[in-house]
């Protein structure tokens with residue numbers, strides 16, 4: 139029998155706020171342990187939480203970007219458990235009244251646009267971090283109370299690579315939307331992987347096995363590449379799988395059981411008595427809606443459609459937003475958007491990253507030239523005033539000095555000579571001084587023409603129009 143994998147992900151993302159969820163402590167990574175703490179995020183008795191409004195906005199913004207329904211009212215609950223990094227002994231979360239429901243993430247995978255439906259997205263708070271030293275342990279509460287958005291997917295993912303692409307697409311959306319920096323190195327994105335297998339085509343779900351607390355997308359992929367075949371092997375050997383939680387050991391490349399269903403937590407959820415349900419007004423929602431940006435995939439598709447760009451170029455502008463923003467107004471003014479894309483991607487981008495490598499960090503605001511220079515350059519090539527190799531040199535100078543391509547061409551006398559009388563004179567000179575190659579060509583050695591052409595170009599200091607040179611030489615050397 140053939141088996142298939144069924145995967146659903148619960149992704150936790152730290153929101154991009156200045157302060158924590160319920161207090162004014164900084165939401166910052168990398169500070170000295172226990173310096174961004176106060177009685178509220180340390181869970182002292184008698185303190186009261188005050189919701190961070192920007193975190194509420196970012197939650198709804200994420201809901202809108204992920205095409206979720208936004209219920210008119212959301213509420214907060216206590217999820218009770220005892221663990222050293224949870225100072226209050228409960229975590230405030232949204233249990234049955236989340237801020238966003240029923241969304242989706244569309245992304246490209248395996249040559250098609252695929253959709254993973256979202257069950258919900260809810261707001262909660264991060265916990266502290268335990269450290270285990272040689273003889274003792276410590277806990278850092280700087281992270282306790284940092285706003286955390288949990289995005290729960292439907293079990294629509296069918297394999298390790300698709301899980302990876304889904305996570306990447308989700309991360310791109312949240313970064314572009316300004317919801318989170320999603321810096322993996324700083325632990326801003328973590329996820330729980332739920333995976334089961336079932337006979338191919340079966341409508342029933344198999345036993346759900348959850349791999350907790352993954353902190354890299356490649357780790358998720360590796361864990362699934364191990365776990366799916368493991369589950370299939372168990373079933374094929376006549377064994378049974380039961381709902382359980384496992385841990386991924388990245389060094390060993392295996393998952394191991396943490397707890398079975400009998401040992402599952404009972405969180406004893408109940409409504410948070412210190413917080414009102416959150417029911418945003420029309421006006422508040424409108425202000426959040428105004429922050430919705432175009433999704434990365436939609437942008438790619440629009441660039442392909444509106445500017446007839448190949449997928450590769452559109453992908454670059456999808457991933458490099460500032461570059462795409464630079465390209466678009468130019469493309470709108472040009473009759474040849476593909477040429478604009480070529481210049482922006484192959485020349486401008488290369489020059490800018492070259493500058494960055496030499497230690498000059500360049501933004502688009504630092505560019506010395508007017509963006510119209512690129513259109514001017516394309517115009518000069520199309521009018522055959524300069525060859526495309528001359529155009530590269532002109533662009534390099536425009537990039538360095540900010541001077542316009544037209545001015546540089548004029549000053550350096552780079553304008554291509556297409557005047558056939560002038561070129562004919564040069565051709566005659568070259569044929570006269572290289573009788574050998576000229577005869578070679580006459581006797582059928584086609585390659586000799588390139589040599590002669592090169593000599594004419596050299597004589598013209600690169601200014602002759604190469605196509606015209608070729609045509610004239612051929613004409614002259616034609617066998618009578």
Ligand code: ADP
Nearest residue numbers: 144145146147291292293332333334343344346
């Ligand atoms: P819990 O309440 O234990 O967190 P849920 O049913 O809410 O479990 O699902 C949590 C995650 O697990 C969701 O992403 C969901 O899509 C996924 N999931 C649920 N059942 C299965 C299954 N049988 N196989 C794989 N994933 C599943």
Ligand code: MG
Nearest residue numbers: 148330332348
């Ligand atoms: Mg879960």
Ligand code: ZN
Nearest residue numbers: 161163176179
């Ligand atoms: Zn605090």
